[in-house]
Amino acid sequence: MNELNKTLRLTIAVVAIALVFVIGLLTFQKPEVEYKLTPDVALSHLTDVNLMVNVEQAQEIIRQNDANMIFIDVRNPISFGRDHIEKAINIPLRELLDKSSLKLLRSLNEKGKTMVIYGETPQQASGAWMMLQQTGFQNTKMLNGSYTELGSKSDKTAAMFSETPMIDMEALKTLTSAAPVTEVQNTPSAKKTVIPAKVETSKGGGC
Amino acid sequence: MTGPLIPMGVIPETWNNVIALIIGIGFGFALEASGFSSSRKIMGTFFGYDFVVLRVFFTAAITAMSGIIYFDFMGWMDASMLYINPYYVSSAITGGLVMGAGFALGGFCPGTSFCGVAIGKIDAMIFSAGLFVGIFIFSEIYPLFEKMYNSGNLGGAMIYDMLGLSKGVFAFLLIIVAIGMFYAATFVEKKVKKVDY
Amino acid sequence: MKNNKRDGTFYINPYLGGILLGLVLFATYYITGRGLGASGAVKSTVVTAVHAVAPSHAEESGYYSKFLSDDASPMNNWLVFEVLGVIIGGFISGTIYGRLKLKVEHSPKITDKRRLIAAASGGLLFGIGSQLARGCTSGAALSGMAVLSASGIITMMAIFGSAYLFSWIFKKLWI
Amino acid sequence: MNKNYIFLTILAVVIGLGILIMPETKHDNQIKPVDLLIAIDDPSRFLSTDVITDRLVKKDPTLLLIDVRTASQFNSFSIPGAINIPLDSILARSTAEIMGNKDLDKVFYSNADVTSDQAWIINKRLGYKAIYVLQGGVNKWFNTIVINEIPADTEPVEIIELYQFRKGACQYFFGNNETGSVKESNAAPKKAVVITKKATGASAGGGC
Numbered sequence: 039m040n041e042l043n044k045t046l047r048l049t050i051a052v053v054a055i056a057l058v059f060v061i062g063l064l065t066f067q068k069p070e071v072e073y074k075l076t077p078d079v080a081l082s083h084l085t086d087v088n089l090m091v092n093v094e095q096a097q098e099i100i101r102q103n104d105a106n107m108i109f110i111d112v113r114n115p116i117s118f119g120r121d122h123i124e125k126a127i128n129i130p131l132r133e134l135l136d137k138s139s140l141k142l143l144r145s146l147n148e149k150g151k152t153m154v155i156y157g158e159t160p161q162q163a164s165g166a167w168m169m170l171q172q173t174g175f176q177n178t179k180m181l182n183g184s185y186t187e188l189g190s191k192s193d194k195t196a197a198m199f200s201e202t203p204m205i206d207m208e209a210l211k212t213l214t215s216a217a218p219v220t221e222v223q224n225t226p227s228a229k230k231t232v233i234p235a236k237v238e239t240s241k242g243g244g245c
Numbered sequence: 246m247t248g249p250l251i252p253m254g255v256i257p258e259t260w261n262n263v264i265a266l267i268i269g270i271g272f273g274f275a276l277e278a279s280g281f282s283s284s285r286k287i288m289g290t291f292f293g294y295d296f297v298v299l300r301v302f303f304t305a306a307i308t309a310m311s312g313i314i315y316f317d318f319m320g321w322m323d324a325s326m327l328y329i330n331p332y333y334v335s336s337a338i339t340g341g342l343v344m345g346a347g348f349a350l351g352g353f354c355p356g357t358s359f360c361g362v363a364i365g366k367i368d369a370m371i372f373s374a375g376l377f378v379g380i381f382i383f384s385e386i387y388p389l390f391e392k393m394y395n396s397g398n399l400g401g402a403m404i405y406d407m408l409g410l411s412k413g414v415f416a417f418l419l420i421i422v423a424i425g426m427f428y429a430a431t432f433v434e435k436k437v438k439k440v441d442y
Numbered sequence: 443m444k445n446n447k448r449d450g451t452f453y454i455n456p457y458l459g460g461i462l463l464g465l466v467l468f469a470t471y472y473i474t475g476r477g478l479g480a481s482g483a484v485k486s487t488v489v490t491a492v493h494a495v496a497p498s499h500a501e502e503s504g505y506y507s508k509f510l511s512d513d514a515s516p517m518n519n520w521l522v523f524e525v526l527g528v529i530i531g532g533f534i535s536g537t538i539y540g541r542l543k544l545k546v547e548h549s550p551k552i553t554d555k556r557r558l559i560a561a562a563s564g565g566l567l568f569g570i571g572s573q574l575a576r577g578c579t580s581g582a583a584l585s586g587m588a589v590l591s592a593s594g595i596i597t598m599m600a601i602f603g604s605a606y607l608f609s610w611i612f613k614k615l616w617i
Numbered sequence: 618m619n620k621n622y623i624f625l626t627i628l629a630v631v632i633g634l635g636i637l638i639m640p641e642t643k644h645d646n647q648i649k650p651v652d653l654l655i656a657i658d659d660p661s662r663f664l665s666t667d668v669i670t671d672r673l674v675k676k677d678p679t680l681l682l683i684d685v686r687t688a689s690q691f692n693s694f695s696i697p698g699a700i701n702i703p704l705d706s707i708l709a710r711s712t713a714e715i716m717g718n719k720d721l722d723k724v725f726y727s728n729a730d731v732t733s734d735q736a737w738i739i740n741k742r743l744g745y746k747a748i749y750v751l752q753g754g755v756n757k758w759f760n761t762i763v764i765n766e767i768p769a770d771t772e773p774v775e776i777i778e779l780y781q782f783r784k785g786a787c788q789y790f791f792g793n794n795e796t797g798s799v800k801e802s803n804a805a806p807k808k809a810v811v812i813t814k815k816a817t818g819a820s821a822g823g824g825c
Contacts, residue, residue: 269527
């Protein structure tokens with residue numbers, strides 16, 4: 039059993055392993071940002087009307103000049119430099135989670151300010167807003183409209199981005215009714231066949 | 246660089262066999278240098294004259310376990326991607342009991358027998374040959390065992406989940422129990438009459 | 443000291459051996475995501491051999507067919523290379539510590555023949571048991587313990603429990 | 618006994634205590650917030666209406682269009698072959714099975730980009746691969762494929778070709794007023810259904 043008395047190399051090995059662990063723990067940093075909301079909660083916030091600001095409301099906020107409402111511009115700095123809402127803060131989308139941006143956003147959050155995110159399109163604003171919502175910035179709202187809409191009341195190109203259905207059912211009808219009568223009957227029936235497919239999908243998925 | 250490296254695609258699959266060879270060399274060296282190539286030294290654990298198996302086995306398990314847990318915590322490794330052998334209740338226990346009998350008779354387990362082969366132990370060679378025959382016999386009479394082999398599948402179950410403990414608590418208890426066993430082993434070794442081998 | 447190292451009785455501190463083994467095991471998990479193993483290599487060899495001798499038999503059998511796939515030969519297996527490494531590693535260590543010697547090791551009270559018969563039957567049982575438990579001491583018990591899997595710890599307890607029991611039954615073989 | 622063993626025992630217990638107080642790391646497939654932001658900033662998830670139409674016409678079995686609008690909007694008009702998963706049920710278990718199917722290119726669409734993109738962000742966070750957004754949504758699809766103005770002869774060849782492609786696709790989906798269109802219009806949407814069925818079959822197979 040004399041091998042049990044030789045402990046020098048063993049001690050070195052154990053200390054080396056312990057050192058690796060200690061160095062690992064010392065250099066370990068908690069990630070700067072973490073999800074604060076579960077996907078389910080984040081999803082429920084998407085349909086929360088209180089977290090949306092439409093164009094009229096945004097124009098109202100600008101008029102009132104409420105100090106508690108801060109506009110966050112997530113467009114690129116060039117667009118921001120060309121034209122932006124007065125007092126808006128520019129945080130380009132890609133820099134949203136940078137250290138400096140987080141510091142700024144956190145300080146605004148602590149001051150109890152409500153942040154309204156706007157972008158080139160509502161889709162751009164939505165991405166930034168969802169990111170902030172999920173990482174714990176609850177006091178954020180998104181502008182459900184594009185930046186260009188804020189200036190003019192009716193901008194047709196801007197309306198293109200909104201979620202209102204713009205399907206010209208009349209055009210669809212003329213398209214199908216131009217064909218013989220039989221076809222008009224066929225088209226709805228064809229559409230019906232789409233629906234069972236959907237039912238079947240959920241069945242297949244549930245398996 | 247987060248591990249496991251091959252499943253993460255850091256190292257291409259083609260390196261697999263080279264890595265296997267290198268790891269095998271380390272494995273074989275560690276076993277042989279600790280004395281696992283000698284069946285009488287191995288059997289000392291069961292008669293109390295030499296607890297080398299207990300010491301090596303538990304130290305190895307604890308080292309690897311702590312490494313995995315620490316690396317997982319520090320984000321250097323994704324422990325959820327590690328392969329967990331599925332737990333089939335009855336076949337694991339029966340297989341373990343049969344292996345125990347084989348251990349007591351042969352004095353080797355497969356890994357150590359290959360070490361014995363490497364240094365020219367004839368009994369280890371015979372043991373390995375028996376291993377081949379045993380696996381061949383099992384495969385031939387597999388239909389007899391089929392039901393037991395496939396019954397009671399609990400999947401990749403974790404022991405701490407089964408005991409209702411957290412991973413950290415179980416790992417800590419394992420370390421404490423192992424240290425206790427090491428001290429007990431030293432104590433027993435002093436009491437038991439030395440066997441010359 | 444140096445003479446002592448070469449005469450075949452020198453072994454490294456078992457805790458150091460355990461740490462080496464643990465680091466090897468950890469490296470295996472870190473690199474491949476799987477544990478070590480030994481009996482799996484034997485299984486691959488057996489499957490390949492049976493497939494080469496009697497292909498139809500291997501394909502029909504419920505057990506062999508699990509490990510036969512069209513594209514990759516089971517011989518081209520991680521574990522086979524690992525076991526080749528084990529033999530090389532054992533040989534290196536045996537050379538360093540002067541243990542290379544062709545011999546049958548047994549208790550002075552029994553004959554060579556008896557030891558070899560016991561070894562053969564032990565190997566046989568180990569072969570059967572390792573297939574039932576889906577791994578041997580290294581594959582199921584040691585690797586399983588490192589990840590704290592239920593199968594690893596249960597198999598380990600079963601192996602050592604029954605080995606304690608049977609070793610007292612076969613006490614004469616050893617002391 | 619060797620004094621070193623006492624030291625080593627203490628060291629081992631300290632390592633064990635470290636494990637004891639270490640919070641367990643959660644392993645879900647969610648991608649990190651920073652990576653999610655990079656993905657959001659990357660426009661490559663947007664597929665144009667023409668690309669999607671081309672794949673629909675070619676009956677690409679790996680394409681699965683997912684309508685995230687409400688069921689009533691879906692029923693009044695939808696892109697042929699699409700399935701309906703309203704945004705609020707995007708996290709349902711049955712959806713997860715479809716999302717987990719790696720062989721399908723899952724393309725979300727809504728009326729415009731916003732709702733579909735939100736569905737995409739939620740799914741991207743959950744770590745699903747091969748998910749896309751139909752750029753412009755139904756509105757754009759309808760206004761480029763269904764309604765298309767005949768370009769002037771002076772326009773470049775590309776524009777005329779694009780028009781011809783769109784016109785052809787429109788006829789494929791909704792038929793035209795020439796003779797023999799009855800059969801064609803009947804067949805086309807049905808085939809679109811077949812595409813969906815294939816897709817669902819594949820997803821069921823992958824899930825089981």
